[in-house]
Amino acid sequence: MPGKSKFKLTLVRGRVQLFAFLFGTGIFYFLSTLNPLKLKQFPMPWLVCWSDPLAVGACPAGSIQHFFNTGSFPFFAIGFLAIIGAIFGRMSCGWLCPFGYIQDLIYKIRESTKWIIFTILVLVIVYLCWTSPVFAGSSLRKMLSRGQMNRFYLWLSLYIIIFGGLFSLFFLKVKKFTIGNTLSNYGRFFFFLIPFILFPLFVVDPVLGTKAPWFCKLCPSGTLFAAIPQFLINSFPKSWFPPFGLAVNSPFVPYGMSSYQDIRPMGQIMFGLKISMLILIVWIFTHSKRAFCKFVCPIGFIYSGFNYFSAVRIVVDKEICKAEKCNVCWKACPMDIKLYDRGSTSHCIGCLECVTRCPYKAAKIVRPSYLNWLFPRRSFNIAARKQLEVKIN
Amino acid sequence: MPENSKEELAKTPERSSGYIYIIIFFVALALLFFGLRNSGQELKEIFATAMTLCLSCIGLGEINFTILGWIAILFVVFMVAYLLFGGRNARKIKI
Numbered sequence: 001m002p003g004k005s006k007f008k009l010t011l012v013r014g015r016v017q018l019f020a021f022l023f024g025t026g027i028f029y030f031l032s033t034l035n036p037l038k039l040k041q042f043p044m045p046w047l048v049c050w051s052d053p054l055a056v057g058a059c060p061a062g063s064i065q066h067f068f069n070t071g072s073f074p075f076f077a078i079g080f081l082a083i084i085g086a087i088f089g090r091m092s093c094g095w096l097c098p099f100g101y102i103q104d105l106i107y108k109i110r111e112s113t114k115w116i117i118f119t120i121l122v123l124v125i126v127y128l129c130w131t132s133p134v135f136a137g138s139s140l141r142k143m144l145s146r147g148q149m150n151r152f153y154l155w156l157s158l159y160i161i162i163f164g165g166l167f168s169l170f171f172l173k174v175k176k177f178t179i180g181n182t183l184s185n186y187g188r189f190f191f192f193l194i195p196f197i198l199f200p201l202f203v204v205d206p207v208l209g210t211k212a213p214w215f216c217k218l219c220p221s222g223t224l225f226a227a228i229p230q231f232l233i234n235s236f237p238k239s240w241f242p243p244f245g246l247a248v249n250s251p252f253v254p255y256g257m258s259s260y261q262d263i264r265p266m267g268q269i270m271f272g273l274k275i276s277m278l279i280l281i282v283w284i285f286t287h288s289k290r291a292f293c294k295f296v297c298p299i300g301f302i303y304s305g306f307n308y309f310s311a312v313r314i315v316v317d318k319e320i321c322k323a324e325k326c327n328v329c330w331k332a333c334p335m336d337i338k339l340y341d342r343g344s345t346s347h348c349i350g351c352l353e354c355v356t357r358c359p360y361k362a363a364k365i366v367r368p369s370y371l372n373w374l375f376p377r378r379s380f381n382i383a384a385r386k387q388l389e390v391k392i393n
Numbered sequence: 394m395p396e397n398s399k400e401e402l403a404k405t406p407e408r409s410s411g412y413i414y415i416i417i418f419f420v421a422l423a424l425l426f427f428g429l430r431n432s433g434q435e436l437k438e439i440f441a442t443a444m445t446l447c448l449s450c451i452g453l454g455e456i457n458f459t460i461l462g463w464i465a466i467l468f469v470v471f472m473v474a475y476l477l478f479g480g481r482n483a484r485k486i487k488i
Contacts, residue, residue, distance in 0.1 A: 033444070041440035050443040051450045058443040062450065066442050067435075076428025076435045082421030086414045186475040194467050199460070207455045213447070214464065222450035230451050263446075263453060271452035309413040366408045 009356045013095060017104070020046070020096040025225055029054040043077045045084045046097035047299045049219070051226035053233055060299055061196065065213035068200040081299070085306030089313045093293055093300050094334065094349030099221045100293055104334055106285040114286060118170050121282060124228055125275060129159050132231065132267035134275070139265070166279040176287050178336050179294050181343040187295035188304075191215065196298040215298060217270065223278040227271065234264050289336040294347060304346035312367040312375065314348055314355060316340050321362035329354035329363055339363055 022028070025048055032040040032055065040050070043064075044057035060077055067074035084092055093100050106117060130140050136155040143152040179187075199214035216222055284291045293300050307313055316329075316339045323340045330338045332353040337344040339354050340362075352375075354363040365375045428435040448454045 038440060040443040041436040043439065049447070049450050051447040055443075058439045059450075062442070062447060063439050066439070070438075074428070074435070075424045076439070079421045079424030079426075079428055083418060083425065086418040086421055182479045183475055186471050186479065190468055190471040195464055199464070203460060205457055205460065207457050208448075213449050214460070216447060216449040217452070217456065217461075218464075219450065222447070223452065226447070227451035230446070263451070266453045268453075268455065270454065270456035273456070274452035306414075306417070309411060309417070311410045311414045311418075313410075315408055364408070366410055368410045 009352060013351060013353075016095050017101040021098040021101050024048045024056055024096075024098045025052055025054050027054075028056050032056050043080055045081065045092040046099070047221050047297060048098050049216075049222040049226035051222065051230065053226075053229050055225070061219070062213060062216060065196065065200040065215060068197065069211040069213060071201075081302055082306070085303045085310060087311045089307040089310035089350055090300060090303040090346075090348060091312065091350035093297075093303060094351035097293075098225070099297075100290060100349070102224070103285050103290045103292060106282060107289050107334075109286075114170070117282065117286070118167070121279060122167060124232075125163050125279070128228075128231060128267070128271075128275060129163075131235065131264045132271065133265065134159070134267060134272040135162070135269055137268075162276065163279065166276060166283075169280070169283045170286070174287055179288055179291055181337065181341065181347060184294040184347065185343070188297065188301045191218075191296045192298045192301045217274075218277070220274075220278050220281045220292065223274045227267075227274060231264055231267065234262050289334055290349075293349065294335060300349075307345050307348055307350075312350065312365065312371060314339070314350060314352070315364055315366050317362045317364060320360045321358075322360060326360070328357050328359060332357045 024044060024046060031037060039057045040055070042057050043060035045060070047061060048055055048057075048059060050057070050059040050062050060081055063077040064074045067077070109117065128134060132139050135158070136143070136151075140152060140156060140159075143149075143155065195214040195218055200211055203212075203214065204210065205212040281292065318340060321340045323338075327338070329340070330336070333339070334351055334353065335347050335349050337347045339348065352365065355365055367375050446453075
């Protein structure tokens with residue numbers, strides 16, 4: 001029965017993604033500093049901010065930029081990503097990346113339940129504006145406690161205009177859109193070349209007096225996984241949290257498990273810009289599949305080069321494929337790509353949805369025979385193909 | 394479609410993974426071991442950085458708007474380049 005196998009793969013991928021999400025950003029955080037492994041010394045094969053209080057490993061994008069900042073080459077991080085890429089291509093984006101999982105979830109959530117995401121975001125932003133300076137120079141709470149009523153009302157109105165304007169996007173009736181392959185190539189090439197490679201290599205930040213990881217300053221994964229949890233955690237006494245691994249430390253104390261400083265008053269204009277960008281990008285996620293992976297992610301860009309020759313990859317047999325007449329793969333694809341299109345290879349995240357669903361078996365997994373146990377051969381789905389042929393004709 | 398051509402399609406040969414990935418794999422392995430030289434110095438550096446709160450990641454401190462402006466200008470340049478040279482797809486942005 002074709003429906004059963006579709007359901008099974010989606011379910012399996014969902015579970016793997018959930019496990020990777022919990023592993024990378026959740027319950028296994030204690031492994032980050034636990035000897036002898038100390039996982040935080042290893043870059044993970046996915047994009048997750050290493051300032052996430054629950055991050056189990058290091059961020060590959062952050063690691064690479066750090067070595068560029070210091071003027072050295074990140075041999076280990078690049079070698080590690082290349083090993084994963086040489087074997088699995090971009091599959092870790094589709095199966096493991098926590099930020100990719102979040103994007104999948106936000107896109108999949110039904111129209112009727114989107115208000116849940118909206119409400120959570122609004123509550124978080126209200127809390128952040130209440131406790132942090134954001135754009136104002138001091139928090140709303142502080143203004144109120146000091147009796148600066150005029151200033152309080154002024155900034156309250158400005159926040160309503162700024163964030164209310166951004167949130168109003170959620171009420172616009174905008175059709176779901178696709179970011180084309182060419183546009184996303186230009187976008188991700190820009191984010192890879194400028195804020196990820198050239199600026200960390202050559203541009204000194206006058207504020208810090210050193211070179212800086214410029215991509216991190218723009219990264220929404222950092223805002224979602226690190227900034228917001230760090231600010232929320234800072235609302236509670238440190239003694240409430242287990243002492244090991246959890247990075248609720250002072251930014252000015254290296255390895256600083258011994259010191260604790262409230263970071264909430266330090267969130268200023270840059271923080272305001274980051275949370276504004278997060279609102280915008282969450283809105284985009286509700287309308288376009290994996291927009292960040294397609295248009296921005298530098299780790300995805302690195303992996304995508306391996307998609308052309310990796311040991312495991314998906315290819316399409318163009319002689320069998322019905323292309324526009326069928327489009328089953330396009331509808332199923334979490335990256336919103338047409339597998340048969342020229343230029344879509346580098347965007348494929350190897351989720352295997354198209355391979356399972358293609359009624360013509362035109363989408364195939366290429367893999368070495370020693371990996372057959374992991375990707376078993378699939379029988380030809382004649383029944384589903386017959387149904388589709390009737391539909392097309 | 395005749396039954397025998399269905400069978401032919403079903404029997405289409407599997408493509409091989411080739412050998413490039415093996416070369417890349419060993420090059421990557423060499424890079425990885427090179428990174429571990431001096432008893433894992435690179436790993437120590439990554440660990441030290443990972444254990445320090447990244448100001449840029451969580452948006453703390455001040456930002457230099459001149460540099461941010463340059464990034465924005467370069468982004469516009471890339472998007473203009475897309476509109477000029479992006480080919481037929483440039484006229485087909487579906488929003």
